[in-house]
Structure formats: structure tokens, C-alpha cells
Amino acid sequence: MNDELGFEGEPFDPLAEDEPQRTPEPATVRPAGTGTAVVAREVRSAVATAHRNALNAQVLLQARTLRRAGVALAASRFVDAVDGRIRPISALSPAPAVPFVTTEGRFKPLARTDKAELGRDDLRRLTGGDIAGVFGPAYSQPGCNPSVKLAADAALLLSEVTRIELRGGSSGRGLLVASAGPLDGTPESLLASATQAAEVLALHLGLHLCLADAVFAPGDGSGRAARCEIDLVRPGPLAAAQIRLDVTDVDLVPRPHLRADVEFRSGGAVTGRVAGLSLALVEKPGVPVGPARGGVPPAFLGRYSAAGEPTVLSEFHIAHFARGSHGTAFGPEFEHYSDRRATRVPDRGLTLMDRLVTLDGERGALDGAKYETEYDSPADSWYYADTANASMPNMIYMETSLQSALSIGYFLGPTLADPDAPVSLRNLGGTATVLREVDLRDKTIRQRSELLSTTLNNGASLQSFTYTMHADGEPFYTGETMFGYFSEAAMANQTGLDAGRSVPTWLEQQNPLPATRTIDVAARRADPAAPLCARDHLALLDEVQVVDGGGEHGKGYLRAVRRIDPADWFFARHFPRDPVIPGSLGVETVIQAMQEWVLDAGWDEGMTEPGFILPVGAPFTWKYRGQFLPTDGAATLEVHIKDVRRGPGRVRVTGDASVWKPGLRIYELTDIAVELREEGAQPW
Structure with a gap:
């Protein structure tokens, strides 16, 4: 195959993995905000009672555990765990602002539950490790994680959890509100109770479900010392306190972890803060977390499928494939790919494969x-x-099916014959057909794929696949596709679909130019009440030019230009360290132009509850011979309407389309179709 592509990647710092654990740095000493002698008298008076001594002993046990694991404390006031003396420590540093996460970038929990409030009995069950008993069967993990328990080997300080919001908090990453007490008001007691709140949220997110035998530990699982800062705003014992845990980060790389800022209130006033608290699930020594050489797991790695089967790879491995250690993801043969531009699955909101089951x-x-x-x-x-x-939009159908094919095709090792050769992965095309209309919200998509062949051709390794996607045990989407692994030399010579020739659009070839009219998509989108309108991450077009009765079939012609901004959200996702526009997003842009034409032409007239769907039983073929880079400036598309089919409560529009980067036609779409139907309309 002589179709060639071109891109040179950007350097990117690799993740620091498997660092040896270091001794925490000592806190910087500064004068405390209050007189040391006054604080000393208050604390000595407080710790005089037997109850306080007993509580301190419990809290200090947990604090020593945290120190042995490598946590460093910085606090405004702090009682030394060894000699009981009061030592002034650095005041709380200003926390850096955490940007609000977009819907696309949100962490997807490994399990879901409707339970957002926990009573004392629920918390006690979590201390015994009965996670599924509290949160539901999606959290069941038979034979795994016997040590993952709330407040393991320490006193339970939480009395209830009153609110859990997965998308709450100041940055939209999560919020937990709990009550705790009594607390002795020391930095250790704040840290211990804040840590327990973080443990509850970690369990709620199912972070433990992708490991087989883990424990809670401070930090992100990298082995680096964890450090948080504690500010005693109002020193002294607390009979009861409200804890507000505001999540600033959740991730599965390097190990499942969360980071949060925690605020304590009593009597309506802030009494203390813990900034930068981090908590991870880490495997016990010697417990495997990824495949061994050859890709075979040495033991069950802990993750079950939606149907309860042991899986080969989990969300944890796919996250590492996207942005972490390829050795952790796929086995030690792949580790050298971790710090270079290499094949990766799209990241974050564009990661659309979770588990390899069989x-x-x-x-x-x-x-x-x-x-x-x-x-x-x-x-x-x-x-x-x-x-x-x-x-679900068409691009997610495409991305989900293609990612499952490419990920396991890569896992099988087509690049390992020459492991030092830099290669880039690109989809070359395929055909797909929707088999039935299905609402995929809250569904698990099960895909069955087969790698048909792998061939070498002119510096490229080509793989072809077939696949079928299922929901609720029934197939709904099927197709075939081809991927290529291209060398740097092949990527350096991009010739497009027309052997390097610059082919103009149909409109540019007309003489004289026909009359055009413009659909103002941006103006329609600006109306929050405008129906059937793509928005936010899928706001791909601002206007569409129309030639009524134009195009190769004389039934209508559409042309649109999409400006390319290097800051567009998808470049950070597709692909990490090798940014190009997803081909499926280019297809989605064409579909949006056709949808806007359907509405502008009034094909929705008479429908009271119209909705766009993917047409059933209509094979669609795409061919890619190039890529859009962040520096390309613009993408131009055209659509030739070839058929409009009407039926009771339905209209289907089919066309052929092409997409250009500056000077080069690189996408060709055949029989691409959109359908508008009335809710409840009978099938064709």
C-alpha cells in the first residue's frame, strides 16, 4: 500500500514510576500564628483527662502507620508523637487553584451505586470489609482484597456520611460530607479522620476493584513520599465536627488514588484544614498488577467483568496504555514504549474500552x-x-468499536519484531452497519472481535479486523476495519486520496458558481432551548453552505469549513504524545452538517418528539488517507445528497462526502446517512 501519512510528535515528560520510597522531607519551621505558651496550656489541659489519653493513643497509632508509609505533615500546630511537646510548624501554604473539570475529563467510577448517605452501621460494615454489602453487587470482588477496609487497625472516627456527590466540589471532581467525633483537635486527629473520609470515597468509586490484594496507603502509589499540610484554625478538642472533603484529582495511574482538600467545621465555624491529602490503593509486596511476559497474567489481577467473569485486563491497564507504563499495561516487553511517542489508546473522555474479558x-x-x-x-x-x-452519537459507536480492535491487536505484539523502531498507529478505513436501534445509556457494551490478518507492506504493518457489538446479549452494530503501524519515513510523505494532487471541492469546480445559502449553526446553538443541536465538546460547526439541487446527484450539496485550534480539547486525548484529530470526529462533523440540513429543509415538520438516530441496516464505508494536525488551520468538508427517504414518522438522508486538509483530500465517506424519527415510530 502506497498511501502514506505524515506527523512528527512532540516531546513529553514520561511519568515517574516505581521510584524507591524516600524519607519525607522535614517541615519548614516558622512561628505559629498564636502564642506557643497559650497553645501549650490549652493542649496540656485537654490531654489531662483519661478519655483524651485513650483517644490520642488510637489516633497516634494511625498516625504512626501513615508515617511508616511515608507521609509528611506540615501543620500550624502539632503535638510531637514521641515526647508530647508542642512544636510550631509551617503555616498552611496557599493551595494552587484547581481548574474545574469538563464533563469529558471526569473520572469514570469503576462501579456505581445510588447510595450517597452512610449511617454508623454502614461505616462499621465497611470497617469489616463488607463493601458490596453496603454499596451493592457491582462492588462484589470474591476472593480479593481482604485488607481493604475502612479505618483498618484504627478507631473509627466517622459517625456518618451525609452526602456523596460524584460531580460535586469546587472542581467538579467529587465531594463527600461526613461527621466525626470526638476529636482531640491535634493535627493527627484531623489527618486520621480526613483519611477515613477519603477511604469511604475511594471505596464508593470502586478504586480497589482493579487490584487483587491491596491496602490503603498515602500518596498516589508512585512510591514518592506523600505530603499534606494541616492548619489548626481553632485549636482544641471537638465533640463533633463536620468534614467536607473536596476532591482535586482522581486517577488510576500510577495506582488508583485520589487527592483532596478537607475542611473541618464545628458550630458553623472552620476549625481546621487538611490540604493536599492523597490516598492510594497499592498492591501488597509480591502481588502482580499486570501481565507477565507474553501477556499472560501470572495470577488473577482482581477485576471482574459486568457478567462476573475474571478479566485479563482492566480499566487500570487501559489507563496505563493511554498515559502510563506500557509494561504495567501489557507486560514487560512493552515497557520501553512508555517514554516515547508510541501507540496509545485515546485518553480520558475518549477512552472507550474498559476491559479485556477473554x-x-x-x-x-x-x-x-x-x-x-x-x-x-x-x-x-x-x-x-x-x-x-x-x-449515542456516531463517533462514539466508531471509537468504541475501533479502540477495542486496535488495543488488543497491539497487545498481541505486531510492533515487537522491531521494538526500537518508532511507529504511529492510524486507522485506514472500514465499513459498519447498525443492526438495531438501542438506547445505550447505562449499558455495558460487549464487543466480540477477530484479528483476521497482519501483513507487512512498504514499511507499514497492516492489521484487519471484524467486530460485533452487543448490548443486553443482543448484537446492535457490526463492521470491519483496517489499521496501519507506520514508520517515520512512511509518515513523512502524506499523499492523501488523490496521489498527492490537489483536488478542489465540487463547488470550486463550478463555473459560474451556483447560488448558495448559509445555515447559521452558531446562531441556533446560541439559543439554549434550540432542540436537536450538538453542543459543547461536539459543537463542531458554525455554519453550512447549501446549494439547493446541487452536487453530483442533483439533490443537494453541502459545504462547511471547521477552523482547527491547536488548543482544541481532543488533541490532548487523541493521541497522547501524538496529537491528531480523531477520524471519527471528522465523520461526526459531516453528520452534523447533514442533520442541520435536514432541520433547515423542514423534514421534521409534523413530528412532535423528533430525535436523530443512527440509521438501521444502512452500511457506511469510510476511507482515511491522512490526518489533521494541530497546525493544519482548517478542515473543509462537502456532502453530495444522493437519497431522501420518507416513511411514517421517519426521514432518512444518505450522501457521499469528502474532507480536505489544506491542499489535500484525505477522507472519503460513502453512503453516510442520518435519520430523524418520531419517538415511537415503527421501523421501516
Whole structure:
């Protein structure tokens, strides 16, 4: 194959992994905000009672555990755990502002529960490790994680959890509100109770579900010393305190962890703060977390499928494939890819594969492998909110199916024959057909794929696949596709679909130019009440030019230009360290132009509850021979309407389309179709 692409990647600092654990740095000593002698008298008076001594002993036990694990404390006031003396420590440093996370970038929990409040009995069950008993069967993990418990080996300081919001908090990353007490008011007591609140939220998110035998530990699981800062705003014992835990980060890399700022209130006033609290789930020594050489897990790695089967790879491994250690993701043969531009799955909100459930094949045997993957599609996913469709947009159908194919095709080792050769992965095309209309909100998509062949051709390794996606046990989408792994030399010579020739659009070839009219998409989108309108991350077009009765078939012609901004959100996701516009997003842009034309032409007339769907039984073919880079400036598309089909409560529009980067036609779409239907309309 002589179709070639071109891109030179950007340097990117690799993640620091597996660093040896270091001794925490000592806190900087500064004068405390209050007189030391006054504070000393207050604390000595408080610790005089037997009850306080007993409580201190419990809290200090947990504090020593945290210190042994490498946590460093910085506090405005602090009672030394060894000699009981009061030592002034640095005041709380100003916390850096945490940007609000967009819907696309939100962390997707590994399990979901409706339980957002926990009583004392629930908390006690969590101290015994009964996580599924509290949160539900999605958290069941038979035979795994016997040591993952709330407040393990320490006193339970929380009395209840009154609120858990997955998308709450100042940055939209999560919020937990709890009550605790009595607390002795020391930095250790604040840290211990804040840590327990973080443990509850970590369990609620299901962070433990992708490890087989883990424990809670401070930090992010990298082995670096964890450090948080504690500010005693109003020193002294607290009979009861409200804890507000505001999440600033949640991730699965390097290990499942969260980071939060915690505020304590009593009597309506702030009494203390813990800034930069971090908590991870880390494997016990010797417990494997990823595949061994050859891609075979040495033992069960802890994650079960939606149907309760042991899986081969989990969300944890896919996250590492996107932005972490490739050795952790796929086995030690892949570790050298971690610090270079290499094949990666799209990241964050564009990661649309969760688990490899079964694999009938082995690394190095590249043809004939069959496998099943899963992807959970929560109803609060960004693409449901942003699409004009009644359910999932076309680009997510495409990305989900293609990512499952490419990820396991890569896992089987097509690049390992020459592991030092830099290569870039690109989709070359395929055909797909929707088999039935289905609402995929809160569904688990099960995909069955087969790697048909792997061939070498002119510096490129090509892989072809077939796949079928299922929901509730029934197929709903099927297709075939081809991917290529291209060398730097192949990527340096991009010739597009027309052997390097610059081919103008149909409109540019007309003489004289026909009359055009413009659909103002931006103006319609500016109306919050405008129906059937793509928004936010899927706001891909501002206007569409129309030639009524134009185009190759004489039934209508559409042309649109999309400006490319290097800061566009998807460049950070697709692909990490190798940014290009997803081909599926280019297809989605064409679909939006067609949807806008359908509405502008009045095809929704007479419908009371219209909705766009992916047309059933209509094969669609795409061909890519190039890529859009952050520096390309603009993408131009054209659509030739070839058929308009009307039926009771339905209209389907089919066309052929092309997409250009400056000077080069690189996408060709055949029989691309959109359909508008009345809710409840009978099938064709």
C-alpha cells in the first residue's frame, strides 16, 4: 500500500514510576500564628483527662502507620508523637487553584451505586470489609482484597456520611460530607479522620476493584513520599465536627488514588484544614498488577467483568496504555514504549474500552485471534449531554468499536519484531452497519472481535479486523476495519486520496458558481432551548453552505469549513504524545452538517418528539488517507445528497462526502446517512 501519512510528535515528560520510597522531607519551621505558651496550656489541659489519653493513643497509632508509609505533615500546630511537646510548624501554604473539570475529563467510577448517605452501621460494615454489602453487587470482588477496609487497625472516627456527590466540589471532581467525633483537635486527629473520609470515597468509586490484594496507603502509589499540610484554625478538642472533603484529582495511574482538600467545621465555624491529602490503593509486596511476559497474567489481577467473569485486563491497564507504563499495561516487553511517542489508546473522555474479558490467541500469533471486550457507558457520559442524537452519537459507536480492535491487536505484539523502531498507529478505513436501534445509556457494551490478518507492506504493518457489538446479549452494530503501524519515513510523505494532487471541492469546480445559502449553526446553538443541536465538546460547526439541487446527484450539496485550534480539547486525548484529530470526529462533523440540513429543509415538520438516530441496516464505508494536525488551520468538508427517504414518522438522508486538509483530500465517506424519527415510530 502506497498511501502514506505524515506527523512528527512532540516531546513529553514520561511519568515517574516505581521510584524507591524516600524519607519525607522535614517541615519548614516558622512561628505559629498564636502564642506557643497559650497553645501549650490549652493542649496540656485537654490531654489531662483519661478519655483524651485513650483517644490520642488510637489516633497516634494511625498516625504512626501513615508515617511508616511515608507521609509528611506540615501543620500550624502539632503535638510531637514521641515526647508530647508542642512544636510550631509551617503555616498552611496557599493551595494552587484547581481548574474545574469538563464533563469529558471526569473520572469514570469503576462501579456505581445510588447510595450517597452512610449511617454508623454502614461505616462499621465497611470497617469489616463488607463493601458490596453496603454499596451493592457491582462492588462484589470474591476472593480479593481482604485488607481493604475502612479505618483498618484504627478507631473509627466517622459517625456518618451525609452526602456523596460524584460531580460535586469546587472542581467538579467529587465531594463527600461526613461527621466525626470526638476529636482531640491535634493535627493527627484531623489527618486520621480526613483519611477515613477519603477511604469511604475511594471505596464508593470502586478504586480497589482493579487490584487483587491491596491496602490503603498515602500518596498516589508512585512510591514518592506523600505530603499534606494541616492548619489548626481553632485549636482544641471537638465533640463533633463536620468534614467536607473536596476532591482535586482522581486517577488510576500510577495506582488508583485520589487527592483532596478537607475542611473541618464545628458550630458553623472552620476549625481546621487538611490540604493536599492523597490516598492510594497499592498492591501488597509480591502481588502482580499486570501481565507477565507474553501477556499472560501470572495470577488473577482482581477485576471482574459486568457478567462476573475474571478479566485479563482492566480499566487500570487501559489507563496505563493511554498515559502510563506500557509494561504495567501489557507486560514487560512493552515497557520501553512508555517514554516515547508510541501507540496509545485515546485518553480520558475518549477512552472507550474498559476491559479485556477473554482472549483466544497468544502474543506473537497475530492472525486468527478472537477476543471479547467491555465498555461501560454511563448515562452521565459527556457525549450523551453534547450530542443532537436521541442516544449515542456516531463517533462514539466508531471509537468504541475501533479502540477495542486496535488495543488488543497491539497487545498481541505486531510492533515487537522491531521494538526500537518508532511507529504511529492510524486507522485506514472500514465499513459498519447498525443492526438495531438501542438506547445505550447505562449499558455495558460487549464487543466480540477477530484479528483476521497482519501483513507487512512498504514499511507499514497492516492489521484487519471484524467486530460485533452487543448490548443486553443482543448484537446492535457490526463492521470491519483496517489499521496501519507506520514508520517515520512512511509518515513523512502524506499523499492523501488523490496521489498527492490537489483536488478542489465540487463547488470550486463550478463555473459560474451556483447560488448558495448559509445555515447559521452558531446562531441556533446560541439559543439554549434550540432542540436537536450538538453542543459543547461536539459543537463542531458554525455554519453550512447549501446549494439547493446541487452536487453530483442533483439533490443537494453541502459545504462547511471547521477552523482547527491547536488548543482544541481532543488533541490532548487523541493521541497522547501524538496529537491528531480523531477520524471519527471528522465523520461526526459531516453528520452534523447533514442533520442541520435536514432541520433547515423542514423534514421534521409534523413530528412532535423528533430525535436523530443512527440509521438501521444502512452500511457506511469510510476511507482515511491522512490526518489533521494541530497546525493544519482548517478542515473543509462537502456532502453530495444522493437519497431522501420518507416513511411514517421517519426521514432518512444518505450522501457521499469528502474532507480536505489544506491542499489535500484525505477522507472519503460513502453512503453516510442520518435519520430523524418520531419517538415511537415503527421501523421501516
